[in-house]
Amino acid sequence: MTEQGTGKRPAVGVEPAAGPAVPVMLDGDAVRIADLRMGYPTANGRDALVALEKTSLAIHPGEFVAVVGPSGCGKSTLLSAISGLRRPLEGDVWVNGDQVRGIRHDVGFVFQQDALLPWRKAVDNVALGLRLRGASRKDAGAEARRWLKRVGLAGFEDVYPHQLSGGMRKRVAVAATLVYGPSVLLMDEPFSALDIQTRNIMENDLLDIWSAYGHQSVVFVTHDLEEAIGLSDRVVVLTTGPGRIAAEFDIDLPRPRNLIDLKATRGFEALYAEIWSVLRDEVLKASNLS
Amino acid sequence: MTTQTPTEHARTSAVSRTVPLRGGLLGAVGRRRLVVLAGRSLIFLGVLGGWQIASATDDSVRLALSDPQSVAGWIVSWLRGDEPSGIGALGHTLWAALVGGLLGVAAGIVLAVVITPLDKIRGLFTPLVTVLNAVPKIALAPLFVFLFGLGLTASVYYIAAAVVFIEYFGVSAGIRSVNPLLTQHVRLLGGGRWALAREVYLPTIVSWLFAGLRLCVTWAITSAVVIEYLGSTSGLGYVIASAQQISDVAAVIGGLIVVSAVAVVIDQVVVAVDRRALSWRDA
Amino acid sequence: MTRAARRVVALGVPLIPIVGLLALWQWASSTGRIDSLMFSRPTDIWREVLDMEEAGELWPNLRSTVQLLLVGWVLATVIGISLGVLIGRSRLAGEIISPFLTFLNAAPRLLLLPLLLIILGFGPAPKIVLVVSVVVVVVIFNVAAGTREIPEAVVNHARLLGARRRHLFLLVYLPAIALWIGSTARVTVGYAFNGIVAAELIGANSGLGFLLTQGQATFRADTIFASLFIMAVLAVALDQTLAQLERRATRWMPRPA
Numbered sequence: 001m002t003e004q005g006t007g008k009r010p011a012v013g014v015e016p017a018a019g020p021a022v023p024v025m026l027d028g029d030a031v032r033i034a035d036l037r038m039g040y041p042t043a044n045g046r047d048a049l050v051a052l053e054k055t056s057l058a059i060h061p062g063e064f065v066a067v068v069g070p071s072g073c074g075k076s077t078l079l080s081a082i083s084g085l086r087r088p089l090e091g092d093v094w095v096n097g098d099q100v101r102g103i104r105h106d107v108g109f110v111f112q113q114d115a116l117l118p119w120r121k122a123v124d125n126v127a128l129g130l131r132l133r134g135a136s137r138k139d140a141g142a143e144a145r146r147w148l149k150r151v152g153l154a155g156f157e158d159v160y161p162h163q164l165s166g167g168m169r170k171r172v173a174v175a176a177t178l179v180y181g182p183s184v185l186l187m188d189e190p191f192s193a194l195d196i197q198t199r200n201i202m203e204n205d206l207l208d209i210w211s212a213y214g215h216q217s218v219v220f221v222t223h224d225l226e227e228a229i230g231l232s233d234r235v236v237v238l239t240t241g242p243g244r245i246a247a248e249f250d251i252d253l254p255r256p257r258n259l260i261d262l263k264a265t266r267g268f269e270a271l272y273a274e275i276w277s278v279l280r281d282e283v284l285k286a287s288n289l290s
Numbered sequence: 291m292t293t294q295t296p297t298e299h300a301r302t303s304a305v306s307r308t309v310p311l312r313g314g315l316l317g318a319v320g321r322r323r324l325v326v327l328a329g330r331s332l333i334f335l336g337v338l339g340g341w342q343i344a345s346a347t348d349d350s351v352r353l354a355l356s357d358p359q360s361v362a363g364w365i366v367s368w369l370r371g372d373e374p375s376g377i378g379a380l381g382h383t384l385w386a387a388l389v390g391g392l393l394g395v396a397a398g399i400v401l402a403v404v405i406t407p408l409d410k411i412r413g414l415f416t417p418l419v420t421v422l423n424a425v426p427k428i429a430l431a432p433l434f435v436f437l438f439g440l441g442l443t444a445s446v447y448y449i450a451a452a453v454v455f456i457e458y459f460g461v462s463a464g465i466r467s468v469n470p471l472l473t474q475h476v477r478l479l480g481g482g483r484w485a486l487a488r489e490v491y492l493p494t495i496v497s498w499l500f501a502g503l504r505l506c507v508t509w510a511i512t513s514a515v516v517i518e519y520l521g522s523t524s525g526l527g528y529v530i531a532s533a534q535q536i537s538d539v540a541a542v543i544g545g546l547i548v549v550s551a552v553a554v555v556i557d558q559v560v561v562a563v564d565r566r567a568l569s570w571r572d573a
Numbered sequence: 574m575t576r577a578a579r580r581v582v583a584l585g586v587p588l589i590p591i592v593g594l595l596a597l598w599q600w601a602s603s604t605g606r607i608d609s610l611m612f613s614r615p616t617d618i619w620r621e622v623l624d625m626e627e628a629g630e631l632w633p634n635l636r637s638t639v640q641l642l643l644v645g646w647v648l649a650t651v652i653g654i655s656l657g658v659l660i661g662r663s664r665l666a667g668e669i670i671s672p673f674l675t676f677l678n679a680a681p682r683l684l685l686l687p688l689l690l691i692i693l694g695f696g697p698a699p700k701i702v703l704v705v706s707v708v709v710v711v712v713i714f715n716v717a718a719g720t721r722e723i724p725e726a727v728v729n730h731a732r733l734l735g736a737r738r739r740h741l742f743l744l745v746y747l748p749a750i751a752l753w754i755g756s757t758a759r760v761t762v763g764y765a766f767n768g769i770v771a772a773e774l775i776g777a778n779s780g781l782g783f784l785l786t787q788g789q790a791t792f793r794a795d796t797i798f799a800s801l802f803i804m805a806v807l808a809v810a811l812d813q814t815l816a817q818l819e820r821r822a823t824r825w826m827p828r829p830a
Contacts, residue, residue, distance in 0.1 A: 039309065042308060047308040047309060047310050048308060048309055048310075049308055050308065050309055083733060085729055085732070085733075089309070103732050103733060104733075105733075105735055107733065108733070109729070109730070109733045111726040111729065111730060112726075113724060113726040114724070114726065114727075115724070115726035115727050115729065115730035116727070116730070117727060117730075117731065117744065117745065117748070118727075118825060118826070119748045119752070119825045120825075128731070128734050128744070129734040129735060132734055132735035132736055132740060133735055160824075160825040162825070162826065173730075176730075176734070177733075177734075180734070180735070322665070325665065325669075326665065326668045326669050329665075329669035330669050330672065330673075333669070333670075333673065354691060354692040355692065413586070413587070414586065414587065414589060414590050415590060416587070417587035417588070417590070417591065418587075418590045418591050418594065420809075420812075421591065421805055421808075421809055422805075424763075424805055424808030424809050424812055425801055425804050425805045425808060426763075426766050426767040426770040426771075426804060426808070427767060428683065428767050428770050428771040428774065429770050429774075429781075429782065429785055429800070429801060429804055430801075431774075432774065432785055432786065432789045432797065433797055433798075433801065435789075436611075436789055436792075436794065436797060437611060437612075508679055508681065511681060512681035512683055512684070515681060515684055516681075516683060516684070516771070519684075519687070520774070530684065530687055531687070533687075534687040534690070534691065537691060539688070539691055542687050542688050542691065543688060546680075546684055546685065546688065549680070549681060549684060550676065550679070550680030550681070550684075553679045553680055553681060554675065554676050554679040554680060557675075557679040558675075558679075
């Protein structure tokens with residue numbers, strides 16, 4: 001995972017003509033994607049607009065992987081495939097060794113939009129995952145309060161989502177997602193709606209919670225390259241739609257990291273320049289089409 | 291979804307952007323249209339068929355609800371003018387609805403435009419209007435007949451009274467909802483009071499006017515028929531009332547269908563005009 | 574000005590135009606400016622209300638109207654929720670039914686009354702059916718809209734948390750529906766009120782509408798206005814109660830600025 005020097009992995013799955021490229025994977029992979037093709041039906045109902053094309057990827061246990069790419073490259077679609085929310089056109093997805101055949105309950109998902117139940121207080125929202133798994137109201141409530149404290153919202157238990165700021169709502173969402181102990185965490189541009197200062201604080205807090213409470217395997221989608229490098233062990237760059245993996249980069253910056261001082265970290269600038277050179281091409285390609 | 295020109299397509303990936311879905315001859319959309327059409331036909335024919343069978347097999351049903359042929363027959367003969375009141379009845383009703391409706395809409399707009407900007411007066415006026423609005427409109431019909439007798443006058447005033455509230459509330463809310471940023475914007479561009487009225491308030495008013503128009507139209511037609519039913523000697527309401535008195539069920543149902551059909555058609559026209567005229571609005 | 578005095582003023586000010594109008598009416602009628610037999614007088618109207626109460630006419634009729642109103646509204650809401658959820662959840666069902674619903678919505682349901690009287694005779698049945706027919710279409714539309722408006726992220730979030738279909742209904746759809754029902758209650762009850770009075774105007778022997786027609790039949794303007802007055806009071810009472818309920822039920826919602 002973390003090797004010396006900037007490691008650029010050979011691009012996986014770029015040449016469709018080269019035959020199915022199944023990457024070398026360990027049996028204990030947290031998430032495994034093979035030749036995934038995702039699409040949405042077009043208006044005429046006969047064709048499908050391909051969002052993700054022949055993508056193969058492996059996420060190792062405990063690894064934090066960031067996925068970046070231009071708009072419309074299928075980043076979010078990748079997450080919906082892993083979580084089981086959407087079915088692939090072709091290809092397979094495995095989570096924790098068994099195939100994804102419907103909504104996974106060992107996966108947590110923090111959405112980009114507000115997904116908390118607006119009519120439930122913060123503590124009830126966090127307790128929900130446990131309650132649905134059969135926990136008693138007392139136990140679920142106690143655990144929920146513990147998690148709210150961990151995300152820094154002690155004292156805000158009995159507050160409704162609309163009374164919280166955007167950042168606080170995201171904290172509740174993270175708590176609500178981690179409370180039932182998923183081993184895989186999916187995050188779809190969770191901080192993109194926040195201002196930059198709040199975002200940095202949230203990123204730091206996310207890393208703290210991640211390393212202290214579970215060290216889950218994370219797939220983090222973002223369009224912010226700095227955020228991607230700062231958070232992850234590996235950055236995967238997707239091409240413009242239909243998305244394929246253009247390149248992968250190991251991020252060997254030492255942990256624990258502080259995203260506020262990220263730019264001053266040695267090695268950051270080089271990494272950024274290298275990844276950006278690939279990403280820039282894809283972004284330009286995407287803007288030429290629109 | 292962006293459509294690619296041939297050169298762009300060549301420039302980008304070798305893999306095409308769309309792939310065929312396994313869908314069959316018609317494709318998903320074609321099949322869906324078929325299912326929707328089938329569903330609607332099923333419901334329509336089911337109701338019609340059920341009605342026919344019930345009225346044929348059970349006498350009490352036929353006495354109470356008549357049967358499809360009789361109703362259709364009545365409608366046809368009414369359209370042809372065989373019935374005493376004929377199409378003239380429809381014309382009378384629609385005329386009353388139109389005059390009363392216009393009167394009510396105009397009054398509502400004038401009241402809203404005059405009262406809303408003056409906060410103090412609006413504060414005084416609102417409770418009164420709310421109470422007046424709370425009285426069930428239908429109850430006012432006998433009152434108007436009592437005051438103005440049987441005839442067009444009572445109908446027109448009643449319809450106007452029913453409609454005026456809808457437009458008053460609507461336009462008033464619209465005026466108050468004007469985004470202050472818009473007015474600032476126009477002022478900064480150098481606009482005086484007339485410019486403000488023309489560029490900001492007028493479009494807002496028109497937009498809210500149309501929003502309430504659909505409701506006004508429905509209310510106007512309903513009110514017209516209702517007050518005719520209660521005490522008039524012309525119009526569709528009268529036709530239905532006299533049919534009811536001689537228990538001519540086919541005529542009653544026929545009359546109802548005619549009124550409903552007219553109301554629906556006019557409603558759809560309003561929707562279409564609304565959509566076309568105010569396409570700048572966000573849905 | 575003291576706080577108490579200020580509160581009195583705040584409560585009193587809205588009444589000024591009403592009182593003013595009544596005073597004007599009273600004056601115009603008493604001095605012959607308007608025909609007091611046609612337009613009656615506030616004092617006469619009030620006297621008639623008291624007479625009605627003494628004669629035992631007021632409360633039984635009021636009760637009858639309110640009871641049938643509530644029965645019809647509840648029935649319409651239950652039916653409306655069932656169909657509305659179906660349409661809201663299933664795009665296909667919504668598409669199939671939509672032209673029928675548009676027709677039913679634009680068609681003046683009040684006009685069903687003559688037909689209902691033929692079929693169901695005179696009694697509570699045609700009244701309840703009329704109220705239901707007036708309200709149910711509105712409820713279906715509102716519930717369908719409310720169901721469709723639930724953000725997909727919220728539904729997906731709940732599903733990932735482990736919610737199966739019945740959980741989804743209880744946790745996500747029911748609260749959304751309840752919100753829509755609650756926030757449109759004032760309008761739907763208004764429609765129901767309209768419906769019940771309409772039904773009482775024709776061939777009824779109880780209810781506030783019946784009182785109104787009695788006044789019409791006996792050419793008594795004061796009876797007519799007295800019935801209207803009672804209806805107005807009932808309407809305002811209903812409206813205010815519902816407003817309170819609405820406020821309590823939606824305390825989790827952001828208040829509009």
